[in-house]
Amino acid sequence: MKYHKETFDPLNLAHAKDIVLVPDPTRPHKFAEETDHLVEFMIKNVPLIQSSIVLDFGCGMGRVAKRLIERVGCKVIGVDISAGMLHEAQKYVSDGRFNPKFNHHEQNIDIALAAFALQHAEKPEEEIKKINSVLKPGGTVVLLNEPARYVPTEPKNGMAVWHDDGIKVSDLMTKHFSLVGYYPYLGNHNQILSLWKKG
Ligand SMILES: C[S@@+](CC[C@H](N)C(=O)[O-])C[C@H]1O[C@@H](n2cnc3c(N)ncnc32)[C@H](O)[C@@H]1O
16 A cells, blocks of 8 residues: 655645644544643653753644744754645744754754654654664654554545554554663553653
């Protein structure tokens, strides 16, 4: 089955919002609520300060980066495979502390966030190794994933098609983060939202 990375390319900001967080007609404020929830969780549980450098892996349109910068004043490097997403993120965040790019070669990342991103990656194990290579010893990874992978495949009738390949995302994350020496220190049993420390 062909991995269809173009599924992540937005037509405009409204489309980007729908891609990064599936809208729920019963929850008109879902976008703001979920973004706030994640950022407040990070502020409470992760050593985030103004001088922190955060990697936002699969940053999308920068919804979390923008809020993190507003709340903490930290620097955020946003990485994404979609040029269209990076373009929207640049406009949406529009702050000198945000640096959107395709690759994360910078060393000395204090905190890496991957929100609904590693679950969709074509080769999550390779992305985890790359994240590991830029994170400081003792650094933290904040992971947010759905239970299933949802791989983007060929669209049908102009609609995105997400394939559940049967892999349990929490098992995948545990395997590959353990391989590069991380241990989980906070999370629920499905690791929908979990924190990992670089050993
Ligand atoms: C569902 S969106 C989530 C975006 C953002 N993290 C958020 O929560 O708003 C997934 C994002 O991950 C990006 N992505 C998928 N695979 C990636 C990869 N291998 N490297 C970098 N970004 C990737 C997509 O382009 C997309 O913008």
